[in-house]
Amino acid sequence: MGEVVYNIDPSLDPTRDHILYDDGSHKVIYLGTQGVGKGDVEVNSYLIVDGDTGLLLDPGGYNIFPKVISNISKYLHPSKIQYIYLCHQDPDVAGSIPMWRKMSNAKIVVHWLWVRFLPHFGFENIEAVVHPLPDEGDRIVLGGSSIEFIPAHFLHSPGHFSVYDSKSRFLFTGDIGINLLERPVLVYDTLDPYLGGMRTVHERLMPSSKAVKMWLDKVRRLNIEAILPQHGAIISRDNIDKFFRFLESLKCFLD
Numbered sequence: 001m002g003e004v005v006y007n008i009d010p011s012l013d014p015t016r017d018h019i020l021y022d023d024g025s026h027k028v029i030y031l032g033t034q035g036v037g038k039g040d041v042e043v044n045s046y047l048i049v050d051g052d053t054g055l056l057l058d059p060g061g062y063n064i065f066p067k068v069i070s071n072i073s074k075y076l077h078p079s080k081i082q083y084i085y086l087c088h089q090d091p092d093v094a095g096s097i098p099m100w101r102k103m104s105n106a107k108i109v110v111h112w113l114w115v116r117f118l119p120h121f122g123f124e125n126i127e128a129v130v131h132p133l134p135d136e137g138d139r140i141v142l143g144g145s146s147i148e149f150i151p152a153h154f155l156h157s158p159g160h161f162s163v164y165d166s167k168s169r170f171l172f173t174g175d176i177g178i179n180l181l182e183r184p185v186l187v188y189d190t191l192d193p194y195l196g197g198m199r200t201v202h203e204r205l206m207p208s209s210k211a212v213k214m215w216l217d218k219v220r221r222l223n224i225e226a227i228l229p230q231h232g233a234i235i236s237r238d239n240i241d242k243f244f245r246f247l248e249s250l251k252c253f254l255d
């Protein structure tokens, strides 16, 4: 491991790709996916590279595929992507999967519940292509690193995960911690102006604060440098306690 460099800064341009963490052999890259959509909800796609192998997190929908693949190519040949992870089944996460299947043999990592829905994307030989995640979570080896899949079920999907990368200490939270912003932002400076919008989205999407508390019990044991959601901006270390307290205060749809 070389010198560790973090690049989590409110000045980062959300329409461009950025290396967010780099220790020489392990990198985490934001793929510049905000600002592409034509009315579609903005998404964040990320790439973890360890040595010469990659994990693509939440590749996104149909429209952003060209930008995602060209930005990945700056860091890793797309054929070196070993895993493509879908935090859950929604089209903003998985809509580009048919294109990925045409050009990649990467294993699709997704909760077991969604495996038999994937053939609707045009999959063949599904068992050979998918790495199903069990309810209780899982770990995979990526190069010299271990990637942990932490259950986040019912937040909002019944088969939903967060991902913890122990090298960068980043927690990728899928649809937890999301926001639908008026203009693209990649890293929050301060959370306060955004908590009202986040509350509206979370109290609608998350069915029950019981599920929120189950997830908080799991992730509070982790040493987290930043929270990286699939929509909205990245929550840096100094805002994480406030974000967790915000989650505890939610009055969800079924509460």
Ligand SMILES: [Fe+2]
Binding pocket: 088, 090, 156, 175
């Ligand atoms: Fe979703």
Ligand SMILES: [Fe+2]
Binding pocket: 090, 092, 093, 174, 175, 230, 231
């Ligand atoms: Fe989403």
